[in-house]
Amino acid sequence: MHFFIEKRKIFYILSILIILPGLVSLCTKGLNTGIDFKGGSIIQVKIAGNASLADVRSSLKEMKLEKAEVTRSGDEFFIRTNELNQQQTQEVMNDLKTKFKNVEFRSADTVGATIGKELTQKAFLAVFIAALAMLLYITFRFEWKFGVAAVAAELHDILLVLGIFSMFQWEVNSPFIAAMLTIVGYSINDTIVVFDRIRENLKMKRKEDHASLVNRSIMQSLNRSINTVLTCVFALVALLIFGGVSLKYFVVTMLIGFVAGCYSSIFVASPLWYDLHGKE
């Protein structure tokens, strides 16, 4: 029995079911874009002791920054506001220092609206160029059907990550784009290893139908697919646990993407190639 090929429709449906909620969320809620995309300021301060979110919020209200959004992660507070200039940032810091005892300046970012617009355009351009370059490379090294199947699997991974970020409304900033592109590269990398096996088995010209051949190729590269994603997951989980807040979402993005990439190379790319190519 050729498990991966015979059950492929079930996995197609599974993939659609996983992606669909995220897709709906993307269309209705969209992405929670950070200041890198829409402009504005974010100030990070460390307030030791037991300052509460409400304390910090009320203190900002007195400064007429009612629209400021405050979040916290342990002792670290993140204040998101509209675009502040240097003087205003300084005022916020001074004010916090008088209200709370142990205030430590961590970082302050300000991004103008024009920069945000540029980043959005660049991000789309980057993902588009990367995907196109992959398609060309695979067509050159393999054939176009492999390329189409690989890009479909890639799209699957991108949509999955975007959907999850939309559903949980996690903030999207420029490191997110870097993480997405890494996923694009990795997902293709994973797919190529399986395709490479299919190509090699095709060359042997055994008396074997394609269902069996594709299935066998997946089985042969299965250990590799799992072990490689495992070692990357080790590295990423270590970064997630020990790497501090600044890297958190950068790492989470890649973690989801890598696991999705491994899944899609087995359950999306290879079966799709089989469907594109025909049975004989």
Added chain:
Amino acid sequence: MNKNSSIFFTSLVVLVMAALLFFAGKPIINSMNLGLDLRGGLRVVLQAQEKSGKEVTKDTLQKAVGILRDRVDKLGVKETALYQQGTDRVVVEIAGTSDPEAAVDMLKNTAELEFWDEQGKVLVTGKHLTDAKAQSAGSQSTGEFNVAISFDKVGTKQFADATTANLGKPIAIVLDGKAISAPTVKSAITDGNAVIEGSFTAKEAEELAVLLRSGALPVSLKVIEKRSIGPTLGADSLQKSINAGIVGLIAILVFMLGYYRLPGLVADISLVLYGIVVLGVMALLHSVLTLPGIAGFVLGIGMAVDANVIIYERLKEELRLGKTLVAAIESGYNRAFWTIFDSNITTLITAAVLYFLGTGPIRGFAVTLTIGIIASMAIALYFTKWMLVMFSNFTKNQKLYGI
């Protein structure tokens, strides 16, 4: 090669690597350029805007950057990088100064000095200055400072005319549209020397003198992006990501050893070499280590294992077909080569796109990723293979290869 010489060469490699780690490790890490996100500092993107009808061109921008460099040098703002971005932007990066924001705020001043009469008509401009110096005001040390300026020939003539025409009336000294002071002209000044009074502190007077000496910027600069990282956050991030890297590395080393046994040991030795090579190359290229860069490095460790995994899985297959160990290594490598090549090229394409479209820290990520991919390919295809052949001379016991 016989067993003894294999043992000799393998031990030699391990010894050399240990020595490298021991002696070169510290210097490599110390010579590494840390990005602003790891050491604290300020990065500002300034948008050049046209000033009094003059368009922003490549020329004027270059001139502006030159003037800014001059100011940085004269003011002694340490560890500052200045460069053009695109056709109309200037990036200023200042590392670790106590108050980098104030420094940038001062630097980006246009510093256009004008002298106005009562009607607001411009009499003389700072274009005709030859010198500006900070000096103590008055004989007593009141703590106040002012700036003495000298005009060139044209300026001297204009200033003489202006003071003659406005005798007994005030002349406003205006910097970038803001009046500093408006002293009353007591007598015509014909020697081309004047003093700007404005109850400055010593520092303010010195800064103003530098701004005036370096000349007015041909464009006006507006902050459109600003990222300032406090020194404690940078140090925290560095420490945390080093810890994460060590934990991740150990997890991978243990996993490889446990799963692949003897080849796993070879992979582990290769991984340590990978770490030394990547950090060494980065130090040699003077590339900047950023936070995303470290993430790229740690991720690279995971990916570097990939080539080993592909090879060992092949090796196992070949051994199961009943080949001898040496033959299995040879054919396993031949079959794995193109797989490794093709799969790494795609990641390289991504890194290239990131490098050309990204800025700042993202570029750091792309650079480490690229160095990592090339290093891991080279090490897996040459070093690891050589080690495997060496190890195969020790023992032919296939159980050690996970069969």
